[in-house]
Amino acid sequence: MRTILTRLLGAGLLWTAALGASAQEYPAQQITLIVPFAAGSGTDAVARIVGMKLADRLKQPVVIDNKPGASAQIGAQAAAKAKPDGYTLFMTTNTSHSANPSLFQKLPYDPVKDFTPVARVGELPFALVVPTSLPVKSMRELIAHAKANPNKLSYATPNSTSLVASETIKRIAGLDIVGVPYKSSPQAMTDLIAGSVQVYVTDFGSGLQMMKSDKVRTLAVTTAKSSPLLPGVPSMAEALPGFDLTSWNGIFGPAGMPAPIVDRLNRELQVVLADAEVQEKLAGLGFQVWPSKTPGEFARYVEDQLTHWSTLIRQAGIKPE
Template sequence: MQRRQWWATLALTAIATVTTAAYASTAQGNYPSAPITMIVPFAAGSGTDAVARAVGQKLGERLQQPVIVDNRAGANAQIAAGLVAKAKPDGYTLFMTTNTSHSANPWLVKSLKYDPIKDFTPIARVGELPFALAVHPSVPADSVQALIDYAKANPGKLSYATPNSTSLVASETLRFLSKTDIVGVPYKSSPQALTDLMGNQVQMYVVDLGSGWSMLKTDRVRTLAVTAAKGSKILPNVPPIGKTLPGFDITSWNGIFAPAGTPPEVVNKINTALQAVLADEAVQKQLEQIGFEVWPTKTPQEFAQYVSEQLAYWGRLVKQADIPAQ
């Protein structure tokens, strides 16, 4: 027992020594001098996870230190956000997250345990994971307008899956703007929601291309539209919902943050490395294959402004659709 305690103490001491040394090195301008952890708020295999691993590998090569992806899924990104908010602001803990934690949760969660603005240092927007409106082939609709007409003729008959905040807000916004009676069904994961769409347990699903890309190219579901008003480079022939419902514009953005108080020189160094990674055509093509569109901000200040604007915009969406906080 004493030997085990001795080894445990030795291990903790070693970790503390490495962390302290890394922090001291950062303060001296030698960042990075140790591996970097990139926390992802969703499970392995999710769209954000795939982006984090692709970008993290290339970022590590640029910074000459490995970037280790750490999946901390749960509570709709709240667990991961809380961990990053409390982490040491030394540049060795990064947060690759989405609008879920920084745009939607503040309006959908009653007692949020982190502040999306005060607790984080924005580094760069990476891009966006487009969402598409898909229906089961049994639904007699080949356009958004046809879907609306069918829903109005059959109130309460259609149900839609909501495994994440983007699906929820997009579906509820569609319901509100179209004045239709469709029923939301909550899900814990995107893969299960997609499985049930294909099985006709639900008839409609606003799905992210990261998890649904392969199925959207088959006849097992019918893709009607994309959620972003500007359309999608990946689905150029699929119209935006906004063409039928003016004002509809929802984008699932993806970006990288550090804890609040991270030194500006560290933030700028990471940002510079990220710009080079995201400008690489090979990286862009790799991300496009998983349904992700690279769309970076140039400076941390530009990203901070974007995050602030998106927070306000999602607040208007949630209030407009009268979605209650849980």
């Protein structure tokens, strides 16, 4: 019995040593960072800023792999099925990991069981925009116009935040407007400018440049307070008291990633997100850096957000597809 225990202990020590060695050697090759949204989206912009600095830290290329479509399900499924060796990571948002479980009756992945949380990155605010051709200049005017023209306005929904925010506005204000799904944020913005859709709740990352131009009219930001990036634009709560909606962003790996590699990535991301140049670039997108201190903290946050978004979606009256 003593011999068996000695062998088991020895095997355990060897396994621990092997994991430690793999973490020290990691990374030995290129890392792929899957983004479940199109190039030009807010998450894509954040991924490219963070990925470039992470590559500097790890001394290996970090390549962005955009896999848009199906409300982030395509990218999420690809990431979940990847080998859990730290060479395929996944930067995503509340769309895939908080909202989709309540928006769809069946998903090709489990947001908790199929992933290893690595680090929360931060939050990306949204704002409601309309084409300049629409005769409204405030949320109150938009609400009055929509009520005077039932079922004649449409809104774009390229992600869950846009969908839930728009449906919540519909419910609170009692509006009859039609949702139009989009595969990507840039296409939704293009169609809004052309007048094909009349309302779009867009993220700052992909929409801020247009919001600062004269091509769209920005009526309100979806956060509880106004944004210094959009002087003079009120918060949605001024027209709809209590309204407060934003989008979180984080990095995962497939389930089963070795803890030493997860911890290494988390430590490096802490340094990346504390970098002044990175923070300045992200702030230019309206992105608020808010890293989790540990992978465990991020895991708990993900589970809390599942409950939070389930409540938001139920309150908005959205039925799962």
